[in-house]
Amino acid sequence: MRLVRPNDPGYDADRRVWNAMHDRRPALIAHCDSVADVVAAVRLAQDQNLEIAVRGGGHSMPGFSTVDDGIVIALDGLRAITVDPARRVLVAEGGALLGDVDRAAQEHGMVVPAGVISHTGVAGLTLGGGVGRLMRRFGLTIDSLLAAEVVTAAGDVVTATETENPDLFWALRGGGGNFGVVTKFTYRTHELTTIPVLACFHSLDDAPRVLARAQETIADPATPRELLWTSFFRKGHPLPWMPPALVGTPGLMTVIEWSGDVDEGMKLLGEMRDELAPIAATVDPVPFLTLQTAGDEMFRHGLHTYVKAGFTAALTPALVAELIERGRLIGSEISQIELLAQGGAIADVATDATAYPHRTADWLVNIPASWVDPADGDSELAWVRASYAAVRPHLDGTSYSNFMDADEASDEQTAYGSTLRRLQRVKAQWDPANVFHLNQNVKPA
Ligand SMILES: Cc1cc2nc3c(=O)[nH]c(=O)nc-3n(C[C@H](O)[C@H](O)[C@H](O)COP(=O)(O)OP(=O)(O)OC[C@H]3O[C@@H](n4cnc5c(N)ncnc54)[C@H](O)[C@@H]3O)c2cc1C
Secondary structure, rough: OEEEEOOOHHHHHHHOOOOOOOOOOOOOEEEEOOHHHHHHHHHHHHOOHHHHHHOOOOOOOOOOOOOOEEEEOOOOOOOOOOEEEEEEEEEEEEOOHHHHHHHHHHHEEEEEOOOOOOEEHHEEEHHHHHOOOHHHHHHOOEEEEEEEEEEEEOEEEEEEEEOHHHHHHHHHOHHHHHOEEEEEEEEOEEOOOOOEEEEEEOHHHHHHHHHHHHHHHOOOOOOOOOOOEEEEEEEEEOOOOOOOOEOEEEEEEEEEOOOOOOHHHHHHHHHHHHHOOOOEEEEEEEEHHHHHHHHOOOOOOOOOOEEEEEEEEOOOOHHEEEEHHHHHOOOOOOOOOEEEEHHHHHOOOOOOOOOOOOOOOOOEEEEEEEOHHHHHHHHHHHHHHHHHHHHHHHHHOOOHHHHHHHOOOOOOOHHHHHHHHHHHHHHHHHOOOOOOOOOOOOOOO
């Protein structure tokens, strides 16, 4: 274990997390290279009465992976990946990033369904549920999780699977970092190498028509789960297919992806482009690794970010009307309102089968603002808050724990809904003193 303290060289770079909003000064950063290091760090923290922040990929938007005056248990020395192609199993250490997993899996033509930005941490993303471009086809990341190795608050190393410590395994799938430090995740892999993608841009005036089509498509049980629909209210970006006149103009960007047969997908997406009649569009078969890294630079380290989100059963005309008004007021080039289609394999799993309770909603509405200049903070925060207030009456009252910010940290009910009571009981069993509380915190029953 390598310990870094405030006066040590490199401390300032070392204490940084992805979201520049959280400029905190830990008393100690413990870089762990082994499970034994993690056990030692958890014990050291409790002996010294230091508040614990666990840092996987460091992408927590509320900054849960850093802490003033406490200890950061940093897992950047635990990024190894092993793949067993014959058994279709991939094991990722607890500090791995999505890109580590994607590259190792693609060597065998396989994927683990996870998020869309490759520098995100596997740990935080998985423990919250894990939404991404393959979720309608293969489910959330937790739906491919087979086992986890966990260092508990007592400093024990335990395994959790469907049959070994099943309550803990249930809680880890959606209950966040509440139950210990996960040092290994074992996933089932799936075959996939190329994804046909239709990306297109419409004016805000056209948004009701496009989103009515989106709603009809996702509500139709006959829609194949290979089809993923995401629409974004955002300003036009300088992409190769975007006419320069649209760059910087608020509009509706829609990305429809197909995670099945490539020829079938290209044909279908070509037809959809013709039907949607966008101002600008491109349809391409994209290698999985290219797609998974396409947004890395735009959502780079060091941005300031603030987020609110919620689920809804349908994109009703009233909700769409509110979204258009909020979309018109987007400030930063990188801020957006994302409409992420759910359903498909997500809804195959019963609502109480894992700790992730949001299985039945058809849409996840995510409102992340991101900006470069700290001076823009007040207006960006105000835009997110006002946008959320405007759409909230149309949402179901719950939110995705990985898309919530710190001012909702005490709102367990919002994050965990119908699974909260059981989570509180599991928390009481594995972490009765709430040692691991820098997360969307579940209070022990
Ligand atoms: C640019 C960006 C893109 C994103 N894209 C997606 C996406 O496509 N899909 C999606 O679902 N989410 C996405 N998210 C949200 C993301 O899932 C959460 O921010 C998640 O918490 C990040 O995990 P991390 O390990 O990088 O974060 P960290 O900040 O390291 O940790 C997040 C939380 O998990 C805990 N934790 C971290 N490691 C461990 C561990 N090994 N054991 C136990 N607890 C641990 C931390 O203590 C903290 O509470 C994105 C976030 C960002 C910033």
